[in-house]
Amino acid sequence: MADKSSSHAYWQANVRVILISLAIWFICSFGMGIILRPALKGISVGGADLGFWMAQNGSIYVFLVLIFAYAAKMNKLDREHGVEE
Amino acid sequence: MDQFTLNLIVVGLTFALYIGIAIWARAGSTAEFYAAGRGVNPIMNGMATGADWMSAASFISMAGIIALAPAGGYTQSAFLMGWTGGYVLLALLLAPYLRKFGKFTVPEFIGDRFYSGTARLVAVVCLIVISVTYVIGQMRGVGVTFSRFLEVSTDMGLYIGAAIVFAYAVLGGMKGITYTQVAQYVVLIIAYTIPAIFISLNLTGSFLPQLGLIGSYVPQGGDVSMLQKLDQVVTELGFTAYTADTSNMFNMILFTMSLMIGTAGLPHVIIRFFTVPRVADARSSAGWALVFIALLYTVAPAVGAMARLNLTTTFWPNAVAGNALDGDALSLEAINSDPNLSWINTWKATGLLQFEDLNGDGKIQYYNDKNEAVAAIATERGWAGNEVTKIDNDIMVLANPEIARLPGWVIALVAAGGLAAALSTAAGLLLAISSAISHDLIKGSINPNISEKGELLAARISMAFAIVVATYLGLNPPGFAAQVVALAFGLAAATIFPALMMGIFSKRINKEGAIAGMLAGLVFTAVYIFLYLGWFFIPGTNVYENVPANHFFGISPLSIGTVGAVVNFGVAYVISAMTKEPPQEVVDLVESIRIPKGAGAATHH
Numbered sequence: 227m228a229d230k231s232s233s234h235a236y237w238q239a240n241v242r243v244i245l246i247s248l249a250i251w252f253i254c255s256f257g258m259g260i261i262l263r264p265a266l267k268g269i270s271v272g273g274a275d276l277g278f279w280m281a282q283n284g285s286i287y288v289f290l291v292l293i294f295a296y297a298a299k300m301n302k303l304d305r306e307h308g309v310e311e
Numbered sequence: 312m313d314q315f316t317l318n319l320i321v322v323g324l325t326f327a328l329y330i331g332i333a334i335w336a337r338a339g340s341t342a343e344f345y346a347a348g349r350g351v352n353p354i355m356n357g358m359a360t361g362a363d364w365m366s367a368a369s370f371i372s373m374a375g376i377i378a379l380a381p382a383g384g385y386t387q388s389a390f391l392m393g394w395t396g397g398y399v400l401l402a403l404l405l406a407p408y409l410r411k412f413g414k415f416t417v418p419e420f421i422g423d424r425f426y427s428g429t430a431r432l433v434a435v436v437c438l439i440v441i442s443v444t445y446v447i448g449q450m451r452g453v454g455v456t457f458s459r460f461l462e463v464s465t466d467m468g469l470y471i472g473a474a475i476v477f478a479y480a481v482l483g484g485m486k487g488i489t490y491t492q493v494a495q496y497v498v499l500i501i502a503y504t505i506p507a508i509f510i511s512l513n514l515t516g517s518f519l520p521q522l523g524l525i526g527s528y529v530p531q532g533g534d535v536s537m538l539q540k541l542d543q544v545v546t547e548l549g550f551t552a553y554t555a556d557t558s559n560m561f562n563m564i565l566f567t568m569s570l571m572i573g574t575a576g577l578p579h580v581i582i583r584f585f586t587v588p589r590v591a592d593a594r595s596s597a598g599w600a601l602v603f604i605a606l607l608y609t610v611a612p613a614v615g616a617m618a619r620l621n622l623t624t625t626f627w628p629n630a631v632a633g634n635a636l637d638g639d640a641l642s643l644e645a646i647n648s649d650p651n652l653s654w655i656n657t658w659k660a661t662g663l664l665q666f667e668d669l670n671g672d673g674k675i676q677y678y679n680d681k682n683e684a685v686a687a688i689a690t691e692r693g694w695a696g697n698e699v700t701k702i703d704n705d706i707m708v709l710a711n712p713e714i715a716r717l718p719g720w721v722i723a724l725v726a727a728g729g730l731a732a733a734l735s736t737a738a739g740l741l742l743a744i745s746s747a748i749s750h751d752l753i754k755g756s757i758n759p760n761i762s763e764k765g766e767l768l769a770a771r772i773s774m775a776f777a778i779v780v781a782t783y784l785g786l787n788p789p790g791f792a793a794q795v796v797a798l799a800f801g802l803a804a805a806t807i808f809p810a811l812m813m814g815i816f817s818k819r820i821n822k823e824g825a826i827a828g829m830l831a832g833l834v835f836t837a838v839y840i841f842l843y844l845g846w847f848f849i850p851g852t853n854v855y856e857n858v859p860a861n862h863f864f865g866i867s868p869l870s871i872g873t874v875g876a877v878v879n880f881g882v883a884y885v886i887s888a889m890t891k892e893p894p895q896e897v898v899d900l901v902e903s904i905r906i907p908k909g910a911g912a913a914t915h916h
Contacts, residue, residue: 272538
């Protein structure tokens with residue numbers, strides 16, 4: 227196992243990546259899909275408004291990109307901190 | 312060849328495939344029975360998770376739930392975001408750490424992390440309540456699909472389905488279930504996609520239903536978009552606009568959140584991530600799972616919107632190119648003579664679609680008779696109320712192949728797809744239940760010295776027992792089939808998810824806090840649901856009528872899991888702060904699961 231200070235830095239970095247990812251997760255679904263929908267009414271996506279599309283399709287695409295981006299970022303962090311399997 | 316024979320052949324072939332896989336993938340050890348020997352490729356595991364996750368409700372009902380929602384299709388978006396967004400939480404907050412922990416069940420982690428057999432038992436109780444309520448719906452789904460396509464009774468269908476699951480789950484455990492789920496995923500996604508592509512081509516000219524959703528409406532020349540057309544047609548008939556906003560944003564947020572954290576807390580989904588070889592694979596496998604789930608979940612809203620538009624313009628032929636009410640409603644003569652419309656009588660015979668010529672004018676007027684403006688027109692024209700008296704949600708998916716006039720084998724494939732969706736989810740749930748019994752109860756507390764061979768036998772017997780119980784409950788549902796999903800998600804959100812998350816992200820939460828938190832979340836959530844749906848779902852024992860006006864702060868019983876989770880977190884934090892810190896070895900355990908290194912070695916215990 228890596229030494230204590232290194233694993234602590236690794237965990238801090240991980241938590242930071244998680245918080246940023248969760249912010250994106252929240253904004254694209256609860257934000258654009260629900261709370262901000264009335265404010266985004268003016269932006270039209272193929273016959274409906276952006277909020278409608280985000281709620282029914284768009285947020286799912288963001289979730290997908292988000293998970294793979296997180297996995298890639300973590301693989302890099304694992305190597306940088308020498309904690310990979 | 313008639314449709315029935317074709318259905319039998321296609322469904323029979325898929326069943327033969329599942330049994331073949333079961334014989335090939337027999338489990339030889341408990342590691343194989345509980346976690347498929349931790350040798351599953353992350354992409355394969357993603358596919359298996361997709362089938363595990365997508366139930367009969369996702370496959371058959373979801374598009375219709377969105378399409379026919381009285382308040383408009385947008386208001387049901389909570390299902391789309393909630394049932395996919397949960398995978399982000401799984402990938403970020405749970406799956407990699409639980410894989411690193413490297414044991415077999417969810418209660419086992421809770422028991423070790425909170426150094427308490429009591430915590431483990433509380434988790435087992437939560438797991439069994441969640442999974443058993445969920446599995447009843449799946450067993451019903453198997454029976455209903457059988458009776459609809461294969462001309463057997465619902466009960467007979469249930470027995471056949473149970474026998475198939477018995478064969479591959481008892482023999483192969485997680486290993487057999489994993490590889491059958493991969494096959495079941497392929498069957499269900501093909502069955503869902505083919506009719507969707509055809510309806511999208513017909514209505515929008517777009518090959519991809521996802522683009523069709525935001526495409527233009529081709530039968531009218533393509534000047535107007537499909538969604539605008541849909542809004543225009545349904546509002547003209549007095550229904551709420553399809554894209555109308557929700558009237559209760561707060562409740563929609565809580566409902567979406569409840570489905571998301573409920574998803575991340577469902578034990579049968581979590582244990583799928585114990586099967587991959589490495590921590591990094593657990594992260595990417597959650598992504599692959601969402602890829603395979605998104606293939607259905609991004610298509611479902613398109614299918615819903617298009618099927619609704621298609622159904623409406625079928626009853627109002629003039630709506631295709633102009634306004635519905637400028638022309639006549641569909642005549643009974645056309646329904647009985649036009650071969651393109653033969654599906655209407657086919658589905659009327661099943662009871663999923665019902666209509667009646669109330670005013671005896673030989674035409675079927677479909678409109679919202681509660682809408683004043685349209686009701687005024689109706690009185691003027693001598694209509695006697697809405698004549699399409701029932702459109703079942705399920706028809707939006709089940710009738711699509713016939714509406715698009717696709718060949719008989721596609722219809723047979725939809726039958727096989729519905730069965731695959733129900734069977735794969737049932738098998739996953741049954742494994743979660745049986746491993747909790749054999750590993751957490753028998754090995755964990757009743758007989759810790761049981762041999763490897765003995766435990767494998769116990770696991771098989773538990774599985775057989777779980778199937779018998781699920782079949783019995785499927786045959787005699789306790790009268791709350793529709794509500795059970797709400798309970799399962801609410802409880803998973805309020806009990807398992809917070810306990811796991813605190814176990815990983817806090818070193819300070821101790822056994823007293825975790826146990827009190829889980830019990831508080833469980834009791835709070837269950838009581839709120841029971842207040843509206845009856846104590847233990849016994850009809851007539853509810854305290855309040857389940858209507859929005861009676862809900863506290865407008866929070867429906869479906870959405871209460873989010874509040875239950877907050878209660879769990881809060882109680883656990885306060886109680887932990889007042890009691891003794893966890894011992895050093897538990898702090899070391901938390902530190903070790905946070906680091907991927909060394910995951911391979913942790914599988915044996």
